[in-house]
Amino acid sequence: MERTMADSGSEDIAVIGNTDLTPSESQNNVRNTMFEKGTNLLKRMEISVAEAEKRTGKNAVNMQETYTVYLIETRPVDAVQEATSPVPDSLWRRYSEFELLRNYLLVTYPYVVVPPLPEKRAEFVWHKLSADNMDPDFVERRRVGLENFLLRVASHPALSNDKIFRSFLTEVEGKSLEGNRVRDRISSEGIVSSSCADSRIKALNATFRVKNPDKRFAEMKHYGDELQSVISQLLRVRARAADRLYGVYKVHGNYGRVFSEWSAIEKEMGDGLQSAGHHMDAYAASIDDILEEEEHYADQLKEYLFYADALRAVCRKHELTQYELETAAQDLCSKKQQQEELATGTVRTFSLKGMTSKLFGQETPEQREAKLKMLEAQIEEGEELVKERNVESGEFVKGAWADIERFKEQKDHDLREALINYAIMQISMCKKGIQVWNNAKECFSKM
């Protein structure tokens, strides 16, 4: 069943005690409430990642490789509603292109908690799932994840208006170079802003200390750390539990086999045993579907695991902004100090210049004049820079904080829904169990 992670609809409160999926919960195309209240883009356009296909081609080092491409379909909303939907616009893109898009967004909107992509490699796997990227189940879950990513971006007030993003969704170049132009544009845009972006990214990875850390951001970063740690742990435990539960159910299949063999040597008991055996087989088989559905909820958790990372990235970028501001302010301060020293001739603090001038005599008045002029210019520049950085920082903080609030609301809503859906799934699993064992009990009674 095609269901994006953002789908829900459980705001449809059913009668108390009714634990079946409400009609809206089971619909494929009901949007997350967060999406509905969202953006112009989503009001006009329907976006989906409809299919996945295998391709082979030559890669950068001219070697054959196999990869998967995903079909992005877009359609004007009114057309869908009128049920006269024309063929949607569509284009194929592979995972690495999504990565490029996301990196671009990260750099261009540093104050935004950018939605994460589905995982690059399968992690927190329990034994039945393969960790192979080519595995059809993995591909299918990735398809859902990519669709979710696009919808998240499309529902973000700032990101949805980005031109590159729009092109990513709709621009189709010539048959052989699908999406190349967008990729190039992303790269080139990247290069243009990369000189500052590169240094920024490098700086992000370096350690630096901020003198006056913003308490709120520090707390947020700490929260991101905690969230990441606790979700990782939960995913690990879940994977192990799933493994074990799989074992429990599957071993019951052996009952089926032995009952069947036993029934062959019994006269009166045979029929009861035989039919009980069938129910044991059914029980053993039922775990496959159960765990596949459970994987779905693991994916929801994973999304927020990666979101935690995005949150921390914003906090780090804030720190960097703060650091740059402090650096500029500090530079300015020291330049002003130098100016003062030169002007008044007093050496307030120890400096090599002071020493050498003491030892070797002062500079000439012309030299001093020149130096003072230079310092003045630098100070002017410095003041400009500080003003700029202040504004940048202020804007960053404002934007980041607004987005973090938005993110918090979304996370609370989504995760609460995930918990509810998990409970619904457990209920369905219990009901199946009751049915199977009641059936088996009936068969045993006829033994």
Add this chain to the structure above:
Amino acid sequence: MKLLGAMMQIKRPRFYSDSNNSVPSEKSPPVSIPADISGEMLDLDEDDDLEVFSKGTSLTDGNSLNPSTQTSPASMINQYKFQEEEEDADAKDLFVTVDNPESHVTAIETYITYRVVTKTTRSEFDSSEFEVRRRYQDFLWLRGRLEEAHPTLIIHPLPEKFVMKGMVERFNEDFIENRRRALHRFLNRIAEHPIFSSGDDFKIFLTAAPGELISHKKQGAGFLSRMGETVRAVAASVRGVRNRPDEFTEMLEYSEAFSQKISALHKVTQRISKEQREYLEELKECGPTLALWSSCEEALAEPLRCMADSLDRCCQETEEQLKHINDELIPDLHEYVLCTDTLKAVLRRRDNIQADLEAKAEALASKKTERESESKVLSLAWDSLVGRSPEEVKQHKLHKLNGQIKEIRDELEKLEDRQEWANNALRSDWTRWKKIMRTDLQSAFIDTADNNVKYYEKCLAIWESFLHSQRAEAEGNKNVDYS
């Protein structure tokens, strides 16, 4: 072979019991046997076989212990069956429980005793309630006696002797409880069996004070007679049985097949228990992780805590479900694994009895042949040397042979009766056992299915209440304006 036969002749005047004959006949006979008969019968004692033999029959000729003249084994068995039906119709009149294990410390050893409480309305018991303490060895003794007395009847197995396996201690609580349960079932099965429950050994087990029991135990079949039994059994099984009737071959085949199936079921169940235990261990970590998470959250804290709570409760239910498998289903299946050993032993003994019979028939045949040839032989020169007339010698030899043949024929008849009795006993007990097995295993599986249904129902309730609490809260929050 002849020697053994002779031994048997001397030691076992009664054909159908292999033991109990060293007990002096002064011992009071079972109540239901008329006193005059008990006097006539050689070495009569509390042999419970006699119960069957004598109930409802009118033995006017006390001399003929040989039932083939009076009542055929077939009619004996009819009485057995009749008695069984009678007992089915009657309400149960003997209730026995095994409980209250206690440690008993002496200078030499420490062991566990169990309390055995009997409530009965049977007339052969002096009072209506008894309470004694017994240890595992005492149960072993009882079963051994029953086995000796009834080689072809199927006796419920005892829990196994303690074997140093893994980390199970002898005084481990679970081990003791499992053993107690199994001992309880054992005694109840004996009590329900028409033949076993009417014997003196059983009665003494239930009622005797410790000193009494010890002295009674010492009166059991002596070492020599048991040795004789074992030697005979070995010889018989080496000899092998020639013409086993099809019905018993079928039983043997069934025993083999059943043994395989029940062992397989036991193993499968043990495996399920293991996997379930490991699943439970993992599940136990989910709750705490969620609780940890909820401590970092604000709005999400409550639902996360609720879910942590739900998961913890599910863990408890899983623990209980697992307990049922370990404490009930697995021991139940294990008992039937042990049963299959009993089945095979019983069939083997029946075969041995038949082998004995066949050997005796062979002996008779060869003696007859000898007689045939002897009557044609001319006297030897030696005899004439010794001074006896050839005719005299021949007559002497023939006379001797005839004597031997008569002896053998008598023994043969006894063996034939013994065989028939054993076969009939086995046949009815087999049917009885199969019925009980079916009931036992059926109810074991039904209980397990029931237990599993309850488990899922409880978990269902836990998740429904979680859902209810969350939806109620969402209902409350629904009016929050998200824009």
